[in-house]
Amino acid sequence: MINKAIKLVEACDTKLKEIENQDLNIIAKAEQSLKISKSYHNQLQELILTKKQFNNIQDEIRFFKEVKPRIVSTLIYWSNILTLETKRPIGSEKAQRKFFKLALKDLIRFWNQNLEFYQYYRSNNVCLDHILFIRGKEDLHLLIEPEYFYADPAFCTSHDLKVAKIMAYDMLAIYIKSEIKKLQSKEPKASFNILNKDQLFWTDNKISLVEMIYALHSQGSFNRGTNDIKELATAFERLFNVDLGDIYRSYIEIKGRQNPTKFLDELKSKLNSKIRVEDN
Numbered sequence: 001m002i003n004k005a006i007k008l009v010e011a012c013d014t015k016l017k018e019i020e021n022q023d024l025n026i027i028a029k030a031e032q033s034l035k036i037s038k039s040y041h042n043q044l045q046e047l048i049l050t051k052k053q054f055n056n057i058q059d060e061i062r063f064f065k066e067v068k069p070r071i072v073s074t075l076i077y078w079s080n081i082l083t084l085e086t087k088r089p090i091g092s093e094k095a096q097r098k099f100f101k102l103a104l105k106d107l108i109r110f111w112n113q114n115l116e117f118y119q120y121y122r123s124n125n126v127c128l129d130h131i132l133f134i135r136g137k138e139d140l141h142l143l144i145e146p147e148y149f150y151a152d153p154a155f156c157t158s159h160d161l162k163v164a165k166i167m168a169y170d171m172l173a174i175y176i177k178s179e180i181k182k183l184q185s186k187e188p189k190a191s192f193n194i195l196n197k198d199q200l201f202w203t204d205n206k207i208s209l210v211e212m213i214y215a216l217h218s219q220g221s222f223n224r225g226t227n228d229i230k231e232l233a234t235a236f237e238r239l240f241n242v243d244l245g246d247i248y249r250s251y252i253e254i255k256g257r258q259n260p261t262k263f264l265d266e267l268k269s270k271l272n273s274k275i276r277v278e279d280n
Contacts, residue, residue, distance in 0.1 A: 001051045002059040002067070005044060006256070009070045012040035013253055016074060020246055030082040037074040044071060045155050052154065057134065064133040064157045069164035070252055076168035081175065093183045100183070104176045107169045114143060114162060121163060132159040171248040174230045202240035208263035209236060210250040215264055 015036045019029055054060040084103060089095040111118055120128065131137050138144060138158035145161045202209055213236055216222065217229050233247045244250070254260050 001047065001054060002063055004047055005063055005067050008040055008044050008047065009067055009256065010253075012037060012071055012074070013249070013256075015040075016249065017245075020249070027082065027085050030078045030085065033074065033078040034082065037071060037078060041071050041075060044068065045152075048155055049152075057130070060135070061129045061133045064135075064160040065129060065163060066256070068160055069167055070256060072161065072164035073167035073171070073252075076164055077171050080168065080172050084176075097180055097183045100176050100180050104173065104180075107173050107176070110165065110169060114166075117143065117159065117162060118166060121166060133157045167252065171246075174228075174248055177228060178230060200240050202236075202242040205263075206242060206244055207250050207254065209240070209242065210244055210247050211254050211261065211263045212267075213247070214251055214254070215261075 016033055019032045019036065022029070024032070048063075054063065084100075087099075089099050131139050132142070135153060135157050138148070142158065143162075144158045145165070147161055148156060148158055151161075210233070213233050214229065217225070217227075217232055219225075222232060230247065233244055236242075237244055259265065
């Protein structure tokens with residue numbers, strides 16, 4: 001059952017990427033993405049409710065901690081984008097900046113209220129997974145999303161929705177910060193002077209570059225790790241003449257792979273092989 005669920009999520013990601021690549025305004029993209037996400041969410045729910053039981057506890061934890069949140073996060077993300085863009089002030093750029101900054105404060109408030117769980121989830125901790133991501137195992141002393149208490153108990157755990165919100169709000173923060181920067185200055189950013197812009201082109205898979213960017217960001221290799229991941233991605237896009245699209249969606253795809261560090265492992269292997277050949 002877990003493999004069928006993963007295939008549904010991957011199919012949903014593919015459809016969403018197709019929409020992302022279309023020449024549509026943001027509201028149209030949000031509306032179409034919501035329809036797709038809702039359709040695959042319904043299929044996922046039907047699969048679980050039909051099968052009812054997972055093969056083992058590990059599969060159940062994986063589904064509610066990793067698989068289901070990938071689709072639910074897209075529903076949360078695009079519904080928020082739709083709300084933001086339909087309520088976006090028509091007036092001055094100053095009014096729009098204020099609007100987006102207030103929206104960002106709401107996200108920060110969520111992160112602060114859920115800081116303990118946020119740290120648990122981001123550190124890949126597993127010690128409480130048997131409580132947080134198994135159906136019917138809720139602990140009322142832990143901070144639970146209100147929606148849990150009227151959701152279908154056969155298709156939710158106490159914290160899978162919170163994981164989905166973390167994923168969605170991380171993406172939403174990137175979008176909001178990007179819009180604020182656009183409003184702060186309509187002037188194009190200065191191009192790099194270290195290279196002729198036509199000298200370097202990224203010819204490998206785009207998702208491989210995203211994998212490397214996230215690895216460098218996690219290491220804190222630039223600006224002592226204080227830079228925004230989107231800023232880092234933009235710098236690489238300019239340096240290598242490539243459009244990476246929605247990097248956070250690519251990151252979700254990377255996390256869902258059997259080997260999340262596929263490209264980095266290949267780099268390590270190729271470099272070690274080159275060193276061995278040269279030393280012989």
